Amino acid sequence: MKPDKDSPLFSLSQKCKTWLILFVTTLLLIVTIPVYAQQQNTNGNPVDGFPVVLDGQEIFRVKQGIPGIATAEERAAIIKKRLVTVANDSTILPEAIQPEKRGNDFLVKAGDKVLFTIIKEDAVVYNKSRETLAQEATKFIRASIVKYREERKAENLVKGAILAVISTAALLIFFRFTQKIVTKLLTEIKVARKADALELRIKNVQVFGSNAMSYLLSGFVRLGRLAVILLSLYVYLPFVLSQFPVTKPLGDSILKDIAIQIDQLVEGFSKYLPNLLTIGIIVLITFYVIEFVKLVISELGRDDAYPWFYTEWIQPTNRLVTFLIVAIALVVASPFLPGFGSPAFQGVSLFLGALFTLGSSSAVANAVAGIILIYTRSFQIGDFVAIGDIKGSVIEKSLFVTRIINPKKEVITMPNAKILGSDVKNFSVVQRESHQGLVLYTTITLGYDLPWRKVHEVLIKAAGNTKYIMAEPRPFVLQTSLNDFHISYEINAFTDHPELMPEIYSDLHQNIQDYCNQAGIEILSPAYTAIRDGNYSTMPADYLPDDYTPPTFGISSQNSH
Template sequence: MTMNRWWKAWGRSLRWLFVLLGLLGALWLAPAYGQAEDAEPVPEGNLVDGFAVELDGETLFYVREGIPGVVSAQERAIIIAERVREIANDPDIAPKDVQVENREQDAIVRVGDRVLFTVRPEDTGAPEQTFEEGAQLAADRIQTAMMDYRTARSTRRLVLGVVYTVLSTLALIVFLRVVQRAIARLISWIIAISRRGFLGLRLPQMQILSSTATGYLLRSLARLLQLVLTLFAFYLYLPFVLSQFPFTRAVGGRLFADVLGTLQSIAASFAEYLPNLVILFVIGYITTSVLGLAKLIIRELGRDDSCPWFYDEWVEPTTRLATFFIIAFALVVAGPYLPGFGSPSFQGISIFIGALFTLGSSTAVANAIAGLILIYTRAFRLGDVIRVNDILGIVDEKSLFVTRMRTFKQEVITIPNSSLLNNEVTNLSVISRETERGLVLYTTITLGYDVPWRTVHQVLIEAAIATNHILQEPRPFVLQTSLNDFNVSYELNASTRTPEKIPAIYDQLHQNIQDFCNAADIEILSPTFAALRDGNHSTIPANYLSDDYESPGFQIRTKPQ
């Protein structure tokens, strides 16, 4: 199995090697077959510094003056560079054949009878340099460049280039394999310790990242490190390989110079940004210290023996509010020192985010303000039993934007804070929490006028006392709330200190009312009377009637004719 995997890995490496060699061959051969003799690139330069005469990507000298009425300085540089390239490609011309012929008004650089160019007094770049010295210096540079040009294209140098390319390719493949295996082992180790819960990131009072989230972040950073190392290896590899062959040396040099220039620019930008970074660290340190001091002061205010007007339930929201404003102020102060501050893109993003908040956050802001008002007016707290419109339940969660209630049917209802602020909220728990009294529960029954009211009061009070969670003191009492046409409304009132058990209390109370009324021979009904007063028994309770009371006889009278 191990041998199999080794062969597969080696096969993949060979495929990569062949692909890279094919690419290098194309880069090497394409210029040789595709470059026309008259397709010399436009030389770099300007009218002030002159235009460069190059051979194989190396600058020999600059042409600053043209020939009036014949060629410009740029055209003259192109012609000279083409002639130098021609003699460099001619094996019959030796570098020492490049000679200087000095005359009274100028100097001619020639190869045998072939004139390469003429150096005049105005062609010299420095006032202290004569045109003879300038011509000799140009000839010496052409001789050196010709030797380098031919050496780079020699069979030995090309073979060495191929060998170096193969070795560097193998080194690249080995390096990439090592990086891949090292990163794979690092990721496996991160997964293992993440599953054990060792990577959780938390502050003293809150968890910032769970172990799973931290593990995911570290795995992503490990893969990013692998990508950076791979790109860095290719950035070193490609310029080195391209520089081994004369046809791609210029490309390799430019690529390496671009990468080096980019890295230097990044380093210079970082060095330039260091003072701002120091200021940001100072702002962060001061902000952290102020946050700690603010939390300490708020906790001290919340102590029972410190400030009676500052309630304990205000500590946490006040801490969050203070933290928000302190961090917001710190961000405003640190804004000018952030990277890219003041740039058009930074301003555009700021305007876009501001527009989003302006257009879409009116409801959220209203809910947040309502949430703060509900907190500081102490309308309710967690665990309180409240009634909002027709909803009765226990407060399970209070946030800046919404409040969650759990009804006695175990339904979770989310109510926006603005709705709570605009509606009446009945708190059934606050009286029991803040005073010695209890919440008064009440229920109403209707009984006929024939049932003595004193008996009804006694029976209902006994039923209430026999109910669990009903307080003995204050004693339950009964109110006759209405004398209806055919019956009397009796309202039983009893106190409790456990409003969270209201459904169970009402259930047992109603059961006891039925049991105690039945035991007292009281029918729980609402009678309807249709009576002729002649001959009917009075509906006044018997204890109000005389002992010798008898129902009057039914009488019929006729009207005389």
């Protein structure tokens, strides 16, 4: 059975895992650090010499080997090994390390043990006498051995252990304090998200909703916690390592690396200040240029200013001009960005350019089509339109697509490039701009035996009693064609609710049926031939008299009267 994520058992398990990982990492560092400490500071070359190191500290360098016996590197390693043996032998006092002349050479001895010999070649390389070199080497060795033994005294080891324990306790307290702050911040973010108080707006434009801001802020808080923990460990480990002789070289090296990195960071920042100032000036100028352009566009879009610039153009024009100004500013500021001109910067630029060129042809076509649709004023949000075979109300216009909801409440997403290549019928523009009604029309076919004035009267009456049909202008009828068997009558009526077109057409057709039946008018199919003798009327029974009977067949002969 697994513990629930919100249960204390689950929280305790997660903490145990975290501390276990931290413990294993520290243990690995402790195990590997002595090996690293022994291996470091051994770099050398024939020109600068090979260092003689004791406890991680360089004493001097060996630039010459002994011909036929040892190279300079081997000589340095032998001297180091002897020095470590002497340093660990407490019976040999530092004062026992003395230079001694033997023939033309000088020896450096520790009691009866010979540490190394200064030969003629050493004096030539260092441009000093052999005696001077022996005295200087003796002085350096004594100081190094004194320091080596001082650091390994019991009281200093105890002091280092106490400082390590105190620093570890302080680190744990700091971790605990950091965790409490992080938990409190995450709780406040969660409460603010539930209260919908985290949305980010810039001048009444929502950039991020509460959910998105909650996700971002929570991520930043957790990332900040990780950065603080890593930074504290980066400071803690060198300090603890420097308290013990075995690990002190590594601790000092890490501290030295930190100091070097901070110095490089400060130096790089100081060198970059002129470029940063230039970028700041470019940003400031760009901001004020955008604000000025927005002011000009707003003035152009006033109703009484310029009739050729429409109000609905203000927002898209602002966005388009802002994009162009920002793009120009980026081009101008790019040479002052850090890393500009580097191979990495150029490689990323080429990759992004190729990606944009190869993969965005359709996106660019849709974007251009979207801009053209905006400035051709084909439709606005809320307009009832017909695009090809699709009819519906526009609910969203973006740079790439347009969304339409049809009378069946189906949302249809159309690419702007496809819309630009299609015929667009806008049923709402006349009502919005001219405050005139949209003409709805439908056609019925009736026979020649019906008086056309009566048909006009019935159709106009049916349209006038249809919901959402305007009383003024009055409906009217057009006779569109005189066919072989019938006449086409087109009823035209005005409405100020084009978005209800399907419903209005349905009501109109129902009224046409009712009023034609009431007037005794049969609506016949286009190719219908009526033979009245003996046939029942096609009108519903409700519209026929109660005593209605089908007419009888009439038969006549040529000779009858």
